[in-house]
Amino acid sequence: MRLRLATPRIGGMLALAAVIAVLPLFLPNNFYFDVVILVGLNAIVCIGLNLLVGYAGQISLGHAGFFGLGAYASAILTSTYGWPPVAALLAGAAGVGLLAFIVARPIMKLRGHYLAMGTLGLGIIISIVLTQEVDLTGGPDGMPVYGFSVLGWEPSGVLVWYWIVGGLLLLTVWLALNIVESPVGRALRAVHGSEAAAQTMGVDVVHYKVLVFVVSAVLASIAGSVFVHYIGFVTPSEAGFVHSIELITMVVLGGMASIYGAVVGAAILTMLPQLLTFLHDYEMLGFGAIMMGVMIFLPKGLVPTTARLIRDRAR
Amino acid sequence: MLTEFLQFLLSGVTVGATYALVGVGFSIIYNASQVINFAQGEFVMLGGMMAWFLFERAGLPMPAAVPLAIAGTVMVGLALEKFAIEPARNASIVTLIIITIGASIFLRGGAQLVWGRDFHALPALSGDAPIDLSGVAVNPQSLWVMGCTLIVIVLLHWFFSHTMTGRAMRAVAFNMLAAQLAGVNNRLILMFSFGMSAALGALAGVLIAPITLTYPDVGIMLGLKGFCAAILGGLGYPYGAIVGGLIVGISEAMTAGYVSSAYKDAVAFVIILMTLFFMPNGLFGRRGIERV
Numbered sequence: 321m322r323l324r325l326a327t328p329r330i331g332g333m334l335a336l337a338a339v340i341a342v343l344p345l346f347l348p349n350n351f352y353f354d355v356v357i358l359v360g361l362n363a364i365v366c367i368g369l370n371l372l373v374g375y376a377g378q379i380s381l382g383h384a385g386f387f388g389l390g391a392y393a394s395a396i397l398t399s400t401y402g403w404p405p406v407a408a409l410l411a412g413a414a415g416v417g418l419l420a421f422i423v424a425r426p427i428m429k430l431r432g433h434y435l436a437m438g439t440l441g442l443g444i445i446i447s448i449v450l451t452q453e454v455d456l457t458g459g460p461d462g463m464p465v466y467g468f469s470v471l472g473w474e475p476s477g478v479l480v481w482y483w484i485v486g487g488l489l490l491l492t493v494w495l496a497l498n499i500v501e502s503p504v505g506r507a508l509r510a511v512h513g514s515e516a517a518a519q520t521m522g523v524d525v526v527h528y529k530v531l532v533f534v535v536s537a538v539l540a541s542i543a544g545s546v547f548v549h550y551i552g553f554v555t556p557s558e559a560g561f562v563h564s565i566e567l568i569t570m571v572v573l574g575g576m577a578s579i580y581g582a583v584v585g586a587a588i589l590t591m592l593p594q595l596l597t598f599l600h601d602y603e604m605l606g607f608g609a610i611m612m613g614v615m616i617f618l619p620k621g622l623v624p625t626t627a628r629l630i631r632d633r634a635r
Numbered sequence: 636m637l638t639e640f641l642q643f644l645l646s647g648v649t650v651g652a653t654y655a656l657v658g659v660g661f662s663i664i665y666n667a668s669q670v671i672n673f674a675q676g677e678f679v680m681l682g683g684m685m686a687w688f689l690f691e692r693a694g695l696p697m698p699a700a701v702p703l704a705i706a707g708t709v710m711v712g713l714a715l716e717k718f719a720i721e722p723a724r725n726a727s728i729v730t731l732i733i734i735t736i737g738a739s740i741f742l743r744g745g746a747q748l749v750w751g752r753d754f755h756a757l758p759a760l761s762g763d764a765p766i767d768l769s770g771v772a773v774n775p776q777s778l779w780v781m782g783c784t785l786i787v788i789v790l791l792h793w794f795f796s797h798t799m800t801g802r803a804m805r806a807v808a809f810n811m812l813a814a815q816l817a818g819v820n821n822r823l824i825l826m827f828s829f830g831m832s833a834a835l836g837a838l839a840g841v842l843i844a845p846i847t848l849t850y851p852d853v854g855i856m857l858g859l860k861g862f863c864a865a866i867l868g869g870l871g872y873p874y875g876a877i878v879g880g881l882i883v884g885i886s887e888a889m890t891a892g893y894v895s896s897a898y899k900d901a902v903a904f905v906i907i908l909m910t911l912f913f914m915p916n917g918l919f920g921r922r923g924i925e926r927v
Binding site: 572606607619 | 671723736738743897905911
């Protein structure tokens with residue numbers, strides 16, 4: 321029993337569920353709930369992104385583009401065309417999945433820095449289109465979005481949103497763990513190790529790279545949809561380069577190829593700007609310095625480094 | 636008709652030359668270390684901002700302000716290499732990318748702190764009065780940009796083919812271990828590469844600041860476009876980066892002139908995606924061989 325509790329699947333998910341269940345008791349006001357909900361949404365995107373970056377070894381500097389597309393799909397379909405939010409969310413996810421599937425083959429052919437450039441370019445093109453198509457998207461000023469509703473029920477108040485996002489996060493972790501611990505996960509790690517070797521062993525490298533790219537894009541799109549209904553407003557900056565960089569930094573900071581690392585990275589990087597507000601004018605300086613410092617001293621990220629320390633201590 | 640075309644071409648080549656200088660900087664650092672330095676755009680910003688500060692605020696004459704601004708940026712580049720890149724030499728590509736992005740945020744934050752968030756105008760090196768060349772209005776600053784870029788290209792060519800340091804840099808780019816065995820000091824080359832590309836970035840910043848104004852965030856797009864130039868030409872080929880920069884600059888100007896200025900910034904990225912879809916290693920890059 322003790323052994324099984326130590327696995328990421330059972331022990332980890334129980335621990336995460338416990339944290340999510342108990343956390344509201346310690347959150348004094350709406351501001352803290354707000355931050356935690358954003359942590360949850362970022363974590364969902366980062367878990368998907370980590371499947372791509374950490375497990376399959378394919379960098380993406382453009383994932384905010386998919387987040388933004390999901391966000392705008394929900395915003396436009398519900399507010400302009402009066403679709404039910406759930407249908408808009410699913411349509412957005414399907415559209416983003418299709419787009420990701422189409423671009424995945426040519427993009428996943430690229431390697432290293434060329435791949436970084438390709439994904440970066442894709443994200444920037446998406447954000448420029450969202451900014452320039454003013455009639456559809458409201459342009460740089462963004463557009464307001466109606467609240468969420470399922471069959472007439474409308475979530476209201478931060479606590480309800482907290483449970484929704486918490487539930488989605490657990491679901492995403494479960495899904496990601498299932499992928500990682502399945503033959504698909506092993507294939508992804510083989511691709512990460514060496515594509516040529518994986519191919520020689522009969523792994524359909526292109527298929528798996530496309531698959532994980534689409535999964536991560538769809539997760540980002542869903543998180544974007546939920547995000548706009550929660551915030552009630554959307555601007556093109558959600559799809560921008562800076563947001564893409566924040567997402568990849570969360571993944572690397574928390575730890576590559578670690579599902580819980582993505583959650584920890586999202587938590588730290590979402591809260592950090594709030595914690596650094598006391599620095600006022602020095603905020604950006606401090607943020608950049610912390611980013612550099614952590615990566616220099618913990619290049620493998622927080623969770624894998626800590627896990628190793630604990631393992632070494634136990635031995 | 637032709638006049639209009641030439642006018643667009645001129646502004647395209649001017650901006651393209653800036654992208655080319657930034658792109659060459661990317662390639663030089665990449666060659667010495669396989670690192671993509673995302674703080675490259677901030678070198679451009681620092682060059683422009685320091686020159687503006689030294690000229691407008693400290694009251695130095697232009698011939699003193701410009702070299703000092705470039706020297707200052709070189710110091711920043713060397714410090715970046717020493718304190719951020721060298722300690723993380725063995726980290727993965729993604730980790731190094733995040734470190735340089737952290738550095739770029741740090742430098743932008745620093746610039747905001749020291750010089751504020753406002754836009755600043757550096758006066759043109761030889762006045763603003765356009766020269767009329769059979770109907771085409773030539774901004775004298777454009778001539779400076781093109782002239783300086785041309786001189787830099789010639790100097791770089793001489794440097795890489797005729798000096799010991801330049802040849803050592805090429806050797807390191809070709810095979811780092813072999814170069815080391817032949818007695819090349821890798822760490823010194825890496826240091827030197829950062830200094831050199833900081834100088835190129837700062838020069839681009841000083842030259843373009845009178846045309847585009849300078850402000851703490853000016854380096855973001857300039858850096859990304861320079862990265863486009865470097866990738867388009869094939870990473871690690873400084874001459875490729877020059878061609879890439881000109882292609883990006885000219886297509887941007889043509890799109891802004893003939894199609895719509897709204898999508899001007901998207902052009903570079905559309906070109907780069909299209910190119911990479913069909914030529915995954917850029918225009919001049921050779922296909923890498925993966926060792927298993």
